[in-house]
Amino acid sequence: MRRLVVIIPVAVFAALVGVMVSLLTDSERNDNLSRIPSALIDKPAPGFALPQVDPSVPGGFATEDLKGQVSVINVFASWCVPCLAEHPNITRIAEAGIPVYGINHRDAPEAATEWLRRHGNPYTAVGADADARVSLEWGVTGVPETFIVNADGIIVYKHVGPVTEDALENRILPKLREAERG
Amino acid sequence: MRLLLASLAILFTAGLTLTDRVNAVQPDEVLADPTLEARARDISAELRCVVCQNQSIDDSDAEIARDLRLLVRERLVAGDSDEEVVDFVVARYGDFVLLRPPFQPNTYMLWLGPPFMAVVIATLFVLFLRGYQRRRAAGLGPEPLSPNDRAELDALVDRIAASTPPGSEVKHGFRAELADGLQHPPGQDAPGDVHEPDPEDDVPGNPGSPESDDTPDSRDTSRS
Structure with missing residues (x-):
């Protein structure tokens, strides 16, 4: 009994240290620390229809456009600096032959058009989400955010923040390959 | 204030x-x-x-x-x-x-953890209290000296007293205290000497272990 009184707290403490160390060293978790887990993973893409930003920008797209092939949905805005930082990597995804759809989040049409003209438009289609209502449907908490939707229209991956070189190579491209295999 | x-x-x-x-x-x-x-x-x-x-x-x-x-x-x-x-x-x-998390499997720990810890702590506290009361009921202080221990201690005191300069007051004060079971504060002349002469650490009859049921006699005979 007396020995138990000593052993139990030590065992509890050791278990606690073990849990903490394993959580601290879990790199997958650390990447998403302070990130809100998305409720939409493995759920169908929400129903929506977005209008064209400008006649010069191909677009306007809706839920049905995302079915039939693996696609990437990128939420961006001309006023968003990290969006500019990730733009080359978004372009790389498009160049790999994957259709990339842009949700133009809370942006002025002229500003978005000018931004796309200046930095290049890798998007298959861009939809204007001026009041962020569709972004809300996608559970977007900020820009940029990037989703992978499989051929069945199911959201399989969500990336919060800019798509960095590392995120592209180690997470997005593998996820895309996996989604394409089915 | x-x-x-x-x-x-x-x-x-x-x-x-x-x-x-x-x-x-x-x-x-x-x-x-x-x-x-x-x-x-x-x-x-x-x-x-x-x-x-x-x-x-x-x-x-x-x-x-x-x-x-x-x-x-x-x-x-x-x-x-x-x-x-x-x-x-x-x-x-x-x-x-949800600012108020729902009660479901992945939040069981969140909801049940604090009450569980409260129960654990309360149980430990009660156990401790019981143990304390049991020890208190069994007599808080050290056990009284057995006659053999008392005799041995007296002999020791005599030896120490003999090595101190003449003046029997010291010896008296010391003895009186022992007889009273250290109930009274030390006499005027006693203090400095009371605690000082204690060089022998093999004084028998250590009262600190109530579990040991060795009789003082057996210990005495083995020592002498």
Whole structure:
């Protein structure tokens, strides 16, 4: 009994240290620390229809456009600096032959058009989400955010923040390959 | 001092009620129907602003909080029940938006952990208290000396007394104290000497271990 009184707290403490160390060293978790887990993973893409930003920008797209092939949905805005930082990597995804759809989040049409003209438009289609209502449907908490939707229209991956070189190579491209295999 | 505390308390409660009333809802968001608006306010207070994390959307000035407030009102106007509105938001942002986490398997630890720890601590406390009372009931202080121990101690005291300069007062004071079981404070002349002469650490009859049931006799004979 007396020995138990000593052993139990030590065992509890050791278990606690073990849990903490394993959580601290879990790199997958650390990447998403302070990130809100998305409720939409493995759920169908929400129903929506977005209008064209400008006649010069191909677009306007809706839920049905995302079915039939693996696609990437990128939420961006001309006023968003990290969006500019990730733009080359978004372009790389498009160049790999994957259709990339842009949700133009809370942006002025002229500003978005000018931004796309200046930095290049890798998007298959861009939809204007001026009041962020569709972004809300996608559970977007900020820009940029990037989703992978499989051929069945199911959201399989969500990336919060800019798509960095590392995120592209180690997470997005593998996820895309996996989604394409089915 | 008391006045200061009182005024601080008043200020604090006033501040609390004040922050309670101040909110981020803009006039253009407010619904015409006061009952719907009241429901919207209640729902908003329970939904987390996902970018500020510890503010409700009712409190937050963030754009997304405003969007969610408008969404809540839009759903209410469309005829949704309170639960339907909350489920609508949870379906998009997950349980994370609920400021009051639901009771479900992945939150069992969150909800049950504190009561569980309270029970554990209370149990340990009761066990400790019982043990303490048992020891107290069995006699708090050291056990009284057995006659053999007493005789041995007397012999020791005699030896020490013999090595001190003549003047039997010291010896008397020491003995008197021992006889009284150290109940009285040391006599005037005794103090310095009482605790000093204690070089022998093999004094038998150590009273510290009540579990040992060796008789003092057996120990004495083995020693001598």
